[in-house]
Amino acid sequence: MKKLMLLFLFTLCVQTSLISQETISHINLKVQMLSDQVYVFEETERYRVNLVALTGSDGIILLDTGFKMYANDLVDTLKSLHFGSVKFIINSHIDRDHVETNYFFGTDITIIGYKNCDHFVKTGGTRSITFENNYAFEFNDLDVRCTAYPGGHTSCDIIVYVPKLKLAYLGDIYFSESFPRVDIESGSNAQVLLTHLKTIYSTLPNDTRLIPGHGRVTTMDEFKLYIDMIESTMKIIKAEMDKGKNLKEIQDADVLQGWNEWGTYFTMINKNSWINNVYSSYSGQ
């Protein structure tokens, strides 16, 4: 009953109000309405993944699908928006917290992802589209542009930019409230991540709103602060390496003590994990 009541309240809110920036608690998803075509769903536990629905009269484009423990909540919430069914899923990368619910939307969908993600993409829809550099399509009168930036977080990161909505979804190459995580095992590298972020910053218009894979929606100015943090902390760690310090010595010296707040959003991503990522990226170890 509580679940039904929450669903009813949320539905009522969406139907009677087009107020942007509205935040509503819904079961296990926090729903933020950025505009009448853009909804951000933040999972309330574990890694607090951001999922995005781009809506319109032709249906829904879903940017990432989240952990399967939230699958029913996501489907219920999407139904309550009254925009019809999900027609496209775009996966920002391959991590389980972003793709696990792909299979839940049946086979009458098209899943889009980077070429290195194709084995995951194909487990979902009957139609799949993978690309190497760029892929763009039109849906709901929106020009949806996907661009690949692999090798910074994982081996298959892409971002989605929608000019008409002044909106970009960056997946996990952007943690707006945390140090990054570089998947060293997949061959990814902090230097590649920094280069990609600078390219994205120089490419997107200044009034673009940015949705990270985890963390709050931000402006481009806040995105710049994130890039500056990464560049500054990498320089500090590299300087210690150049003095001949090993990983443990750098971690024990707490060289990133001025950046404490970036290490509190996740339990497993903190100053030491970031030092480890940067050390491995420079040393190849």
Ligand SMILES: [Zn+2]
């Ligand atoms: Zn993630």
